[in-house]
Amino acid sequence: MPPSSPAWPETAPLGSYVTSWRPAPVTDEDPLHADPVVALSAVLDLPAPAVQDGDAIPPLWHWLYFLNWTAQGDLGPDGHPLHGHFLPPVPDRQRMWAGGRCEIVKPLRLGGPAERVSSLSAVTTKHGRTGELLFVTERREFRQDGRVRLVEEQDIVYRSGRNAARHPDALDESAAPEPDAPWQLPFQATPALLFGFSALTANAHRIHYDAPYCRDEEGYPGLVVHGPLLALLMLELPRRQTPERPVRSLSYRLRRPVFAGEHVSAYGTPGGTGAELSVATHREAQHATGEVVFG
Structure with missing residues (x-):
């Protein structure tokens, strides 16, 4: 090496x-x-x-x-x-x-x-x-x-x-269109929640708990919500909505960051063999996207 x-x-x-x-x-x-x-x-x-x-x-x-x-x-x-x-x-x-x-x-x-x-x-x-x-x-x-x-x-x-460049998309307050989906799960990631999730996953990355570092070094307007936490949020939809149908396979993509304090919603649209999932805020309709196939 x-x-x-x-x-x-x-x-x-x-x-x-x-x-x-x-x-x-x-x-x-x-x-x-x-x-x-x-x-x-x-x-x-x-x-x-x-x-x-x-x-x-x-x-x-x-x-x-x-x-x-x-x-x-x-x-x-x-x-x-x-x-x-x-x-x-x-x-x-x-x-x-x-x-x-x-x-x-x-x-x-x-x-x-x-x-x-x-x-x-x-x-x-x-x-x-x-x-x-x-x-x-x-x-x-x-x-x-x-x-x-x-x-x-x-x-x-x-x-x-x-x-350390700014992230213009993170500062845009214009409303994003709300997805039209039958499954919806509102969520708000507080600093305390991010701290707890970091501890449970052995994640010491400062973007999740050090606000001055986020702003001054990384150029973010606030604490960044963990990408894995967004993926888990999407998977809560089929776990709650179709508990009798176990997930056989899943894929997810993390597209744009979400920040502590923002009101977040996970959306899901079930199909014949699976479901399409996404995470949205007022800024962006697809911060994360996912797909599950049921067993």
Whole structure:
């Protein structure tokens, strides 16, 4: 892996930093205790679940498990880890969660030890509005009782160099059209909720709890709502509206940030075999989009 302070010119293409970057797969284990499910229910202000060993973990709630806590001395100025097995050797990284996919063969069950095997699936470079971007796809395979239960891919985007430019779309107060959807779920992400979600997912990124840092360093008008939290919000729709139809597969894309204090709504339109999902505010009709297929 290249050194943390590379001698390459700052204008070097991002792909040149990862030409020989081939991290090996990593295996982790977790007993899948019920406490994180109870804790997230409290953070989301949901009724306290009467969970017991053997209960199915809701779609994407496996993000509460297999956590890796980074020592404070190994965190960068943004609160994100400086080093990590699947962190690309790009100087002065800015990290964004772009989306992902998940196939649920059988849901993971509480109280049964499980194994996760993580591997690097793909690395590509693309050009966006802000310059060159590095897309990293991490594949995760979850096993329980000797069987593959769940296969997930996460798409993470990295940009080299800090970006303190303002985000004009975040400051636009013009009303966005309200989606016409039969499923609707209003939601408001308070700073306290973001703090709780960060704690439950071992996320120390300062954009979720340090308002001065958000404004002065990242150019955001306020605390940023976690992308995974928006995905979980969308998945609450089929979980509440069609509890008898388990989700077999899902995909989601995170498009534009949502900020603490904003009134958010998740929308869903069911179809024959699944449902189309989205997250909207007064500013934007599609901060996040998703699709589920029922089993």
